[in-house]
Amino acid sequence: MYPPVAGGGPAAVFSEPPVPVQRAVKLMYIGAGLEILGLLFNVFNLGNTSGGAVYGIVVPLIGAGLWVWMAMMNKAGKEWARIVATVFFGLSCIGLLIALVGIGALTALGGALGSGAAVALGVLALLVTVAAWLIGLFTILFLWRKESSAYFKAMSAPSVMPPGMPPSMPPGYPPTAG
Secondary structure: OOOOOOOOOHHHHOOOOHHHHHHHHHHHOOOOOOOHHHHHHHHOOOHHOOOOOHHHHHHHHHHHHHHHHHHEEEEHHHHHHHHHHHHHHHHHHHHHHHHHHHHHHHHHHHHHHOOOHHHHHHHHHHHHHHHHHHHHHHHHHOOOHHHHHHHHHHHHHOOOOOOOOOOOOOOOOOOOOO
16 A cells, blocks of 8 residues: 555554645645735735634634644644644634635725725635635545545554563563573
8 A cells, every 4th residue: 555664563554654645734734825825915904804803814814823733733643633633623613604705894894985905805815714614624624535534544544563571672572682
């Protein structure tokens, strides 16, 4: 299936993550980049918004950090990370619904007040939110593929030790007298 690694244990099954996990990791890094892009957009438009520095700067930094953290942990085959990434995607779904309602209200309000700039910013923010959601969707689809599940299962399995060997002692230790 995948090239084995000498030495036994879970790493013997996979020398690197399978292609779907690699793709998911790349998408997570793209998601982090999208957060940084949003951060730059917020920095340049802070004077034009009422959201303030906490929402405009801190939240994208936290988001980028979470994307990178999930990428590293999923690449390492941590089963809990795949579950946490799925929960984060669920939260992203809620965020997308909130954004859709918000853009609807902003469009109605902008149309009533004649503020085309507010509507344009709202649409841009919605496009970024949809892009991040799509990245999350494909990430989750890759993480839950059959090959990915085999990888997470293998990486979560305990290492195989010879019978009678305490887990803290490496194979071949202590040396036998002879």
